[in-house]
Amino acid sequence: MGPELNFIVGVLAIVYGLYSYYQRKTAPENIKKLQESIERNGEKMANTIHLVGYTIMPIIAGLMLLFAAWRAYGG
Numbered sequence: 001m002g003p004e005l006n007f008i009v010g011v012l013a014i015v016y017g018l019y020s021y022y023q024r025k026t027a028p029e030n031i032k033k034l035q036e037s038i039e040r041n042g043e044k045m046a047n048t049i050h051l052v053g054y055t056i057m058p059i060i061a062g063l064m065l066l067f068a069a070w071r072a073y074g075g
Helices: 003-026 032-041 043-072
Strands: none
Touching (some): 032 043
């Protein structure tokens, strides 16, 4: 992957993570996967799984990709 692609995917991953967090806080009833997970695992576990998998991990991956792009440009 070239640095440009790393940058683009990194930004998109961060935006996705932030959007997921916003959706979960403002309208969690509209997130089908979260609701299904709540039914299977209980509310606390489902919220933890969703927070880690759909918010924290994309943001971390995005930051890592941005760092890789920055390093490729001699940063």
